[in-house]
Amino acid sequence: MMEQAISESNRTKAKMAEDFKSIVNDADDLLQATAKISGEGFNLARAKFSEKLQTAKASLADAEQLVVDKAKQAATATDDYVKGNPWTAVGIAAGVGILVGFLFGKR
Numbered sequence: 001m002m003e004q005a006i007s008e009s010n011r012t013k014a015k016m017a018e019d020f021k022s023i024v025n026d027a028d029d030l031l032q033a034t035a036k037i038s039g040e041g042f043n044l045a046r047a048k049f050s051e052k053l054q055t056a057k058a059s060l061a062d063a064e065q066l067v068v069d070k071a072k073q074a075a076t077a078t079d080d081y082v083k084g085n086p087w088t089a090v091g092i093a094a095g096v097g098i099l100v101g102f103l104f105g106k107r
Contacts, residue, residue, distance in 0.1 A: 010071055017063045024056050 031050055034042075082089040 007074070010067060010074065013063070013067050013070070017060060017067060020056075020060055020063070024053065024060055027053050027056070 027049075031046065031053060034046060
């Protein structure tokens with residue numbers, strides 16, 4: 001149950017990071033598209049936006065690294081549990097296999 005909650009949390013974080021990455025990429029495209037438009041106020045706004053975009057990209061890289069680190073921690077914890085309790089892990093795997101076989105066998 002705990003592993004499932006951690007896994008779901010990691011998937012949610014990864015999805016949020018992916019959505020954020022898409023927004024940052026779209027903003028970068030918008031910034032590039034407006035490069036030919038001139039005007040002092042617009043140039044100032046574009047420079048400010050560019051700075052914020054760079055900050056967002058750095059935050060995205062940090063968030064992605066955090067997700068990777070958490071996934072590695074979960075994998076290590078699972079590996080340690082399986083090594084410490086091999087027969088329990090075999091029993092759980094067998095139970096899941098039987099359940100999946102039963103569910104697919106009904107179709």
